[in-house]
Amino acid sequence: MNVRYRIELSQAEREELTAMLGSGKCAARKLKRAQILLAADGGRRDEEIARTVSVSLSTAYRTKRRFVEGNLERALSEEPRPGAERKLMGKEEALLVATACAKPPAGRKRWTLTLLANAMVKLTDHDSLSGETGRRRLAENDLKPWRRDMWCIPHVDGEYIARLEDVLDLYAERPDPARPLVCFDETPVQLIGEVRQPVSAKPGQRERYDYEYRRNGTVNLFVISDPHRGWRNLKATERRAAVDYAQCMRELVDIHYPEAACIRVVQDNLSIHTAGALYQAFAPAEARRILRRLEFHCTPNHASWLNMVECEISVLQRQCLGRRADDPKKLRNEIAAWQRQRNKAQDRIKWMFTTDKARAKLRRAYPAVVKPLGRRRHRATSNKSQGRCHPRRSSLDRRASHGTPPPRHSPSVSFANSAKPPAPFLKSTGCVAT
Known part of the structure; x- marks a missing residue:
């Protein structure tokens, strides 16, 4: 720093620096460089400038040097820094x-x-x-290996799409009292007792409970939900067997919907969710009587989220099952109180996933429809000698005259992952028991 740089600002430069300091909207480093230049223009030495502006002596020297060797813009801005060499390339x-x-x-x-x-x-x-x-x-590379998501990864094929649209079409239909729609599922609940009594909350202190608990077994809950009229019914059983499932279906037919001609039941693919479960529990005539009024619609495999009753179970767990219950009777009382409140309010589920949205989100899984070739139009030619018009014979007519059947013009459907169309594409879906 043996070279001394003399700063002489023009009137325009002084006004620009003064306005910059008055606004205070620039970066702090840029404002300090402006103070250095104004102080140097007044004839102050570098040591005095560094002490007044609270910068190092080298900073004041470099700012003056960049102004003399360049211009005002170069003195106020920073020079590009090369930085360290990049590691892990290519x-x-x-x-x-x-x-x-x-x-x-x-x-x-x-x-x-x-x-x-x-x-x-x-x-x-x-x-x-x-x-x-x-x-x-x-x-x-948008990669965080320490994070992962847990989500359903189903195999989406024609069967999956057919069942999905079958369930979504049911949800989109208008309510029909003669053919009500119900969603059915079950969930296990643990019976947990307290080892030490909790301490109630009071001003300035939250409720306290001990982490230790006593496990008193489990109870199964069968949940029935009618999304159209905001009604639900819960039944607690000691086990989840085919006989218990059959009893729920009979109560659904004889008690909950005695006047309905056909009850459409949406359920998942659990092993007990079959028509055969009723034949295990009842006589053949009784089982057939119940099944004649039931119409089963199964969700796709690994897609129970399509069942609306899953939303109802989620609300049940958040609102009612958060407290510990060590006795089946106590649990039934809690569930009954929750059920009465929900049914009285007629709380409904706002289902927003429709068939159109499914086709947009799962468009890669849908088959591609190939349009057929267009028919040739018949052009009429006039017979001037007879004064009348008649259509020109096409290739189809010529084939018919020679005994060759004309080809069918129907849209062909190509599937990406199968040689022939799957069965659900050719017939309607749903596990229908008659």
């Missing part, structure tokens, strides 16, 4: 991504940034790598 970055997507090492359930950095040190020529370097390279 093949090394691809190796990091491949390692993060592979299985974690033995004894670890997932990859961490430290594990990935250590693995890359072994696989590359780098002496050391920080976890932040790995995080930045993974973030550029």
Whole structure:
């Protein structure tokens, strides 16, 4: 810093710097450089400027040098910084991504940034790598190996689509008292007792309960929901067997809907959800009498979320089953009180997933319909000698005159993953018991 730079600002430059300091809307570093230039223009020495502006002596010197060698804009702005050399480029970055997507090492359930950095040190020529370097390279590839989602991963095919649209069409229909729609499912509930009595809440203190509990077995809940009229019914049983399922179906026919001609039941594919369960519980004549008034519609495999009653069970767990109940009788009383309140309010489920939305979201799973070739139009030719018009004979007419049947013109359907159309595409779906 032996070279001394003399600062001489023009009137326009002084006004620009003064206005910049008065507004206070620029970055702090830029404002300090403006103060340095104004102080240097007044004839102050570098030591005095550094002490007044609260910067180092080298900062004041560099600001004056950039102004003299360049201009005002260069003095106020920062010079580009090259930074350190980028690590993990090209093949090394691809190796990091491949390692993060592979299985974690033995004894670890997932990859961490430290594990990935250590693995890359072994696989590359780098002496050391920080976890932040790995995080930045993974973030550029939209990858976070320490996170994962749990979601249903079904095999979507023609059978899946057919059952899905069958259930969605039922939800879209208008309510019909003669053919009501009900959703059926079950859920287990644990009977949990207190080892130590909880302490009630009071001002300034929340309710307290002990983490230790006593398990007194389980109870099964059969849940029936009518989404159209906001009605639900819950039945607690000791087990979940075919006989218990058959009893629920008989109560549905004889008690809950005695006047209905046909009850359409939406349910999942549990092993007891079959028409044969009624023959295991009742005489053949009684089983057939019940089945004549039932129409089963099954959700696709691994897609019980299509059943509206799942929403009802979720509300039940949040509102009612959050407290501990150690006795089946106590649990039945709690459930009955919740059921009365919900039925009185006629709370309904707002179902928004429709067939159109399903076709938009699952469009890759739908078959592609190939349009047929268009028919040739028959052009009429006039017979001037006879004064009348008659259609020209087409190739189809000529084939018919020679005894060759004309080809059918019907749309052909191609399936991406199967050689022939699946059965659900040719006939209606739904497990219908008559």
